Amino acid sequence: MIGETDRCCNSSTGSFTVSHIAYGPYGYIRELDATFEQYCNGSTVPARGEVHARMPEPPAELAIGLNLNTTGTVDTRSGEITVGGTVTCNKPARINLTPSAYQIQKRATATGVYEDLIVLCEPGAPAPWTASFRSNIDPTASFQPGTATLRGVGRADDRDYPVTVDTGFPSTEITLVKS
Incomplete structure (x- = not known):
């Protein structure tokens, strides 16, 4: 007992x-x-x-990508540009994008950044994004129609692992056309 x-x-x-x-x-x-x-x-x-x-196979590690469009528009009165592209992911993700652009001109360089653009990404199809901003680094310069350089970075937290992944820092030459 x-x-x-x-x-x-x-x-x-x-x-x-x-x-x-x-x-x-x-x-x-x-x-x-x-x-x-x-x-x-x-x-x-x-x-x-x-x-x-x-145990079952572990969840996939998050992978995200950023594609930049090669054309954008510019409002010649305000100097505001609109640029865009797509993001991709292999599992659902909330991607924080920071696109930036610069345009070398004869007397100055127009440079602008758009911070904290949130794009919800689902696997299977690219998620489009757009951002509009002015030259906010050098207020004496404004974007004009012509060639500029667009850069970007995207970051997202992996929901299954304690890690933040990024897209790298892609860059492309773009053509700004009058809107």
């Missing part, structure tokens, strides 16, 4: 031995084989066991 004091283990000694472990991305444990032995309350009779675990 088991007594009241035999139902719990107030002090224990023993061992836990891992004989095989395989990891996936960011510490995800894919396979585990281990044995254990425990002595409870000074007992000489151990509790012994084995653990064999095979």
